[in-house]
Amino acid sequence: MVLADLGRKINSALADLNKAPVIDEQVLDGMLKDICGALLASDVNVKLVQRLRTNIKAAVNVQEAGAGINKKRLVQKTVMDELCNLVDPGAEPYKPTKGRANVIMMVGLQGAGKTTTCTKLAYHYQRKGWKTALVCSDTFRAGAFDQLKQNATKAKIPYYGSYTETDPVAIAMEGVDKFKAEKFDIIIVDTSGRHKQESELFEEMKQIAAGIEPDSTIFVMDGTIGQAADGQARAFKEAADFGSIIITKMDGHAKGGGAISAVAATQSPIVFIGTGEHLHDLDRFEARPFVRKMLGMGDLSDFVEK
Amino acid sequence: VFGFFKNLTGQREIDAATLEPVLQKMKTHLIDKNVASNISQHLCDSVQSSLLGKKLGTFGSVSTLVKDNMETALKRILTPKTSVDILRDIEQAKARSRAYSITFIGVNGVGKSTNLSKVCFWLLQNNYRVLIAACDTFRSGAVEQLRVHARNLKALQSSHSVGEVELFERGYGKDAAGIAQDAITYANNNDFDVVLIDTAGRMQDNEPLMRSLAKLVAVNNPDKIIFVGEALVGNEAVDQLTKFNQALKDFSGLQNPRHIDGMILTKFDTIDDKVGAALSMTYTTGQPIYFVGTGQTYTDLKNLKVSHVVQSLLKN
Ligand SMILES: Nc1nc2c(ncn2[C@@H]2O[C@H](COP(=O)(O)OP(=O)(O)OP(=O)(O)O)[C@@H](O)[C@H]2O)c(=O)[nH]1
Ligand SMILES: Nc1nc2c(ncn2[C@@H]2O[C@H](COP(=O)(O)OP(=O)(O)OP(=O)(O)O)[C@@H](O)[C@H]2O)c(=O)[nH]1
Ligand SMILES: [Mg+2]
Ligand SMILES: [Mg+2]
Numbered sequence: 149m150v151l152a153d154l155g156r157k158i159n160s161a162l163a164d165l166n167k168a169p170v171i172d173e174q175v176l177d178g179m180l181k182d183i184c185g186a187l188l189a190s191d192v193n194v195k196l197v198q199r200l201r202t203n204i205k206a207a208v209n210v211q212e213a214g215a216g217i218n219k220k221r222l223v224q225k226t227v228m229d230e231l232c233n234l235v236d237p238g239a240e241p242y243k244p245t246k247g248r249a250n251v252i253m254m255v256g257l258q259g260a261g262k263t264t265t266c267t268k269l270a271y272h273y274q275r276k277g278w279k280t281a282l283v284c285s286d287t288f289r290a291g292a293f294d295q296l297k298q299n300a301t302k303a304k305i306p307y308y309g310s311y312t313e314t315d316p317v318a319i320a321m322e323g324v325d326k327f328k329a330e331k332f333d334i335i336i337v338d339t340s341g342r343h344k345q346e347s348e349l350f351e352e353m354k355q356i357a358a359g360i361e362p363d364s365t366i367f368v369m370d371g372t373i374g375q376a377a378d379g380q381a382r383a384f385k386e387a388a389d390f391g392s393i394i395i396t397k398m399d400g401h402a403k404g405g406g407a408i409s410a411v412a413a414t415q416s417p418i419v420f421i422g423t424g425e426h427l428h429d430l431d432r433f434e435a436r437p438f439v440r441k442m443l444g445m446g447d448l449s450d451f452v453e454k
Numbered sequence: 455v456f457g458f459f460k461n462l463t464g465q466r467e468i469d470a471a472t473l474e475p476v477l478q479k480m481k482t483h484l485i486d487k488n489v490a491s492n493i494s495q496h497l498c499d500s501v502q503s504s505l506l507g508k509k510l511g512t513f514g515s516v517s518t519l520v521k522d523n524m525e526t527a528l529k530r531i532l533t534p535k536t537s538v539d540i541l542r543d544i545e546q547a548k549a550r551s552r553a554y555s556i557t558f559i560g561v562n563g564v565g566k567s568t569n570l571s572k573v574c575f576w577l578l579q580n581n582y583r584v585l586i587a588a589c590d591t592f593r594s595g596a597v598e599q600l601r602v603h604a605r606n607l608k609a610l611q612s613s614h615s616v617g618e619v620e621l622f623e624r625g626y627g628k629d630a631a632g633i634a635q636d637a638i639t640y641a642n643n644n645d646f647d648v649v650l651i652d653t654a655g656r657m658q659d660n661e662p663l664m665r666s667l668a669k670l671v672a673v674n675n676p677d678k679i680i681f682v683g684e685a686l687v688g689n690e691a692v693d694q695l696t697k698f699n700q701a702l703k704d705f706s707g708l709q710n711p712r713h714i715d716g717m718i719l720t721k722f723d724t725i726d727d728k729v730g731a732a733l734s735m736t737y738t739t740g741q742p743i744y745f746v747g748t749g750q751t752y753t754d755l756k757n758l759k760v761s762h763v764v765q766s767l768l769k770n
Contacts, residue, residue, distance in 0.1 A: 189490075189689055191689050194486040195486075257686065257724060258563075258565070259562075259563030259565060261563060290606070291595040291596070291597075291600075294595040295594045296594075297594075297595075343721075346723075370686065372561070374687055374689065374731065376726070376728045379726065399660075400690075401657075401658065401693050402690050403689075405688070
């Protein structure tokens with residue numbers, strides 16, 4: 149299961165806390181070492197982990213905590229809060245509205261899973277009764293249009309693209325206009341993969357966005373990404389101002405910590421998780437229940453709400 | 455005279471307590487450079503054991519010593535232990551009138567097909583006749599992607615060069631191992647020098663897909679098995695390589711199963727100085743990085759500069 153390994157390690161660190169007769173500096177440090185080690189091994193950003201450690205230490209401050217306070221409870225609550233903050237930016241994701249065209253633009257690094265996720269997302273909305281269409285504005289990658297076309301055909305979703313047009317802005321606008329005119333509810337626009345080091349590619353992304361004025365931009369991220377996640381996510385946020393994140397390839401062993409770091413870096417929520425190469429391999433994501441599940445805790449209201 | 459010098463240089467012995475904070479910092483530093491965390495730990499442990507009990511001169515600092523020692527270790531891991539001269543191997547096969555085959559394997563979306571095409575470009579420049587075998591029969595557009603590359607590469611061929619490229623494809627849904635086999639036969643019968651076998655991306659935990667990859671390898675026994683991994687990958691690098699190797703071993707049904715012969719490290723242009731994946735991959739396999747992918751065009755294929763990677767890893 150997604151992040152299960154990480155959850156297990158954090159759980160066992162918290163359980164060690166319960167075994168300790170008294171919670172002193174040493175016990176706390178031991179626990180923090182385990183938790184931070186687990187986070188780092190899951191690709192969570194180094195600076196984020198350091199901050200989390202500092203925050204927990206400051207909040208708990210075992211020496212000053214009075215004898216009356218249940219220290220274990222305090223530590224557990226603090227850890228939970230910090231973990232929730234890590235995955236949950238508190239921002240509401242975009243929700244499409246009925247009765248008008250909702251344009252969604254997908255952006256991300258090369259090979260992250262944008263094209264695959266476009267069709268999955270379209271399929272997801274289609275099954276919920278929305279009239280959905282796909283636009284391929286990737287004029288760069290070899291076979292990009294064929295890929296989207298074959299996926300869309302499998303999912304029985306109308307699509308737009310071109311083998312000859314080389315201007316991605318032009319195609320994106322044509323496609324969106326066409327489907328708007330045909331009264332589609334949700335129009336999902338696929339774009340080429342790009343990275344922050346190549347400013348021309350970022351410029352192109354800005355131009356596409358300026359052309360189609362998306363209602364929502366989604367940053368698609370590979371779940372196996374490591375410490376480069378933070379920098380790339382920040383740059384995409386700045387250039388494309390995406391509203392939410394989809395993490396892909398979470399069907400494997402990856403723990404998604406790099407992608408989670410992007411949440412903290414951009415204050416944008418994760419909305420879906422990709423769990424395979426097939427059409428239906430897309431799961432909804434909600435941060436708090438997720439952290440709860442990850443830590444194998446049925447109900448955390450005890451810790452979280454107080 | 456000697457006594458005087460000895461006094462001057464102090465000769466403090468290095469103990470664990472002195473090393474601990476420096477190594478802790480080094481470990482975090484390496485993780486920040488995207489080296490897998492357990493590998494960072496192993497490296498620091500080995501630096502510790504080589505430095506414990508050593509004498510430290512008055513002028514030397516523990517952190518310089520740790521850094522120097524780490525530098526040596528990094529260099530050793532990254533420096534290829536086997537030949538990375540693929541052209542020489544191709545020549546040997548050619549001398550025996552046999553097509554040389556290279557299989558590209560790896561997880562989804564890392565750049566297998568693109569970098570296969572870059573390798574093809576490089577081989578064409580070296581005047582070889584190359585057959586590209588489209589053995590990703592699963593992912594949408596995979597065949598068309600290679601068709602476009604083959605067409606582009608053909609167009610790039612200058613009239614005076616003898617290199618040549620052709621695509622061998624059998625569409626979608628078919629058995630990849632069989633197509634690879636047919637491609638190799640076709641190449642041998644038609645005087646091709648090299649067969650580049652593209653495979654579908656797969657997750658290392660997906661047993662049915664890993665079995666079929668092992669089958670492709672067992673049936674065709676390619677000359678080189680190249681794992682394509684992206685420089686963006688974090689701790690997963692270790693698990694990917696370990697499990698791909700394990701699958702080649704466990705599912706091959708052979709007495710002497712194959713393993714990954716080397717890597718191509720892609721998307722090197724997307725990570726600035728966070729070059730740790732290069733280390734994670736070479737550390738995990740003990741195999742060389744044949745090429746580094748540095749962009750999305752055919753010329754963006756470079757040799758790994760070990761000193762450059764070591765420098766980036768240690769740079770603050
Ligand atoms: N296992 C698995 N594979 C996935 C998932 N999402 C995408 N993929 C695979 O990842 C690879 C890359 O996906 P694409 O959709 O082509 O990625 P992209 O971001 O459009 O790539 P570019 O357009 O080249 O930047 C393909 O092999 C997909 O099948 C997922 O959730 N799980
Ligand atoms: N920036 C950069 N992008 C690269 C590099 N190598 C490949 N890419 C891009 O990465 C994306 C995926 O490349 P592919 O060659 O389709 O990857 P793959 O491993 O064959 O993917 P699947 O067959 O779907 O598993 C494409 O957009 C490529 O242009 C590189 O070295 N640098
Ligand atoms: Mg795409
Ligand atoms: Mg491919």
